[in-house]
Amino acid sequence: MTLDPRTKLLLSVFYVILVVFSYELLPLLFEWVFILLLILIAGKTKEHLRWFKAVAPMAIFFGAVVWWSSDGKSAFIAGFKLVNIASVFFAFFTSTSPEDLGNALVKAGMPYPVAFVMSVSLQFVPVMARKAGNVLDAQRSRGIPIGPGLKAVRYFHVLLVPVLIQSIRLAEELAEAMESRGFGRPGRTFLKDYKMRPADWIAVFTGMLLLAAFFLLRQS
């Protein structure tokens, strides 16, 4: 049985707070191992590795910026924090479908159109990436030197204009399809019933206790 998306969201927020307020290496390491264990249990280690590879350069860059303004240790901690937060993002998004997140937020009081737009945007990130790839291919086939390198800046509109026009068109077509499937109709229900079960309350409560304990210990 899985937790309610709201529980997962709340726990993720707790975790991020915890990471932000951890200034030493040991607690950060402990937190990271905890998340890695969760990912291991969920059987998503391979995907996480790919995610980690994408995040690592960002963490290094972030660390470098901090190093430049202060010292090496803070730099390492800052980079590590970023990796930590990225990992919890990964854990959250791989275990929660965009609909679940959106619908749960609606149950928590967010207006449906807002939640829906959020979840649909997430769906279309890969679609737009593919379209951008097609634009690159089409332009390079015509001999327009767009691609890695300095020249790319000069030709940036060559990529941007077709992508923008296509996303506007896609949005129009989608709007029509959604309308045809009753998007605007009042009285919407959900396929899944979102309910906070005892396990959810226990998880949230435990999370709060741990967070409180962390801050109390830090005070002393």
Place this chain on the structure above:
Amino acid sequence: MHYSHTIKISSLKYSYREETAFPVLNGIDLTSGENEYILLCGASGSGKSTLCRTFNGLIPHFYGGSLEGYVRIAGVDTTIRTVGDMLELVGMVFQNPEAQLFCSTVEHEIAFGLESLGLAPSEIKSRVKRAAEKLSIADLLHRNPHTLSDGEKQLVAIAAATALSPKLIVLDEPYANLDPSNVQGVRCALKEIRRQGVCIVIAEHRLHYTLPDVDRVAVIHNGRIVIDTPPALLLPRYVKEYGLEFPLYGPREEKIEIPGPPPGAETVLSVENISFSRNGTSLLKDISFTLRKGECIAVLGANGAGKTTLLKHINGLYRPDKGKITLMELDTSQKKIPELARYAGIAFQNPDSQFFKLNVRDEISAGADALNCYDEKWINSLVDLFGLEKLLKRAPYRLSGGEKKRVAFASALAAKPAVLALDEPTAGQDARFRSALSGFLSELTAEGIAVLLVTHDLLFAKQNAHRFLLMAKGKIISEGTPGKVISDKTAMRLAGLLPAERMKDDA
């Protein structure tokens, strides 16, 4: 509510903008009984899609514009009720499989309409299951729609509509982007829905896929229904008059073998034993062929057979892992893309992927400008060939689908390449466009340009190509003259290109 016709449309007139003098729909009358399967056909721009959008009230509620007359579906006037109100009566399926699915799983996708109705979760679940089982897509329920094939996406869109048990299902060019085996799948699904007593309206150009299935054909021309007849009575002369697809009941097409270039014609492109893989998946395996000056080769195969991947190798967009490609005596592995783009022009399937200039003229010459080989005379001759004189000052992305394609072809040819490659040039195009394209191709090959035609449109390939390369799963499984490849039934089946209905008997 009591009603006698599932569809009752009476003197319907519509224009998208109030001020236009020529309405898109100009006096449509159409009625249907409970369980009819109706084909709407007509050239591009005749008003098919517009008519489709009146069935559930997208027109006028979503599009605005001015409308006269009425559209009643199961007794409900769509011009008065909202699109949401029509949900239980009319299911819509659109042309673009990508732009009508927006959930993270097929299950959520099918459930969306039921959720809109406000049904209880248990009821939604059981109806989703039933709808999926009826179309044999129950095994896809937990997949992400964007990872499915285009045919599967269309089935999901159909299931999402049928789950609501509507009285009428309207499909706007559902086959436009599908390869033959996917078309077969959707056709079967529609027949199944039909058996359950649902009325179906399908707008399509591809008559050979639809005529055998339907009860009635309504031909739209200039916003009016000019013919309304059982399919068997659709006369050949209408076909020409109203820009429909190829003659269907005319004398059987004689076996055309188009004479290729003379045997001594020089080789412009030679592909030797190339293999290519990406992310551990092998996409091309040991492909070899040569293309000669003035020759037209059709690369045929189902979606996903590796046709476009192969295409991207000829100008270096992809580099083979093994093997060698020689373009105009240049070893492509030694050259950069812009150098190769001089000799090979590619027009990809979607022209919107390349338009960025404000007018057609600049758009056509953009590539030639970037390559520093702008030749005014040549560009003018392209404008002539593709009939673009009147469009030169228009914005490219505002043109119709067929006009966009012509601009894209001209721009692929702007640098006067030796090889022109076209990726699915006929997808979603009407008969007029297809016959015009045949004309362009024969003029280009006569000028010595070599053409690589990538397509799953067997009819078109047969009319234009000198040679066929049949691909399946990244391999060439048969090649030779069109007649030879088509008669290789094992290979054709393997490639998912079951011969179209009317080609079956002469193959």
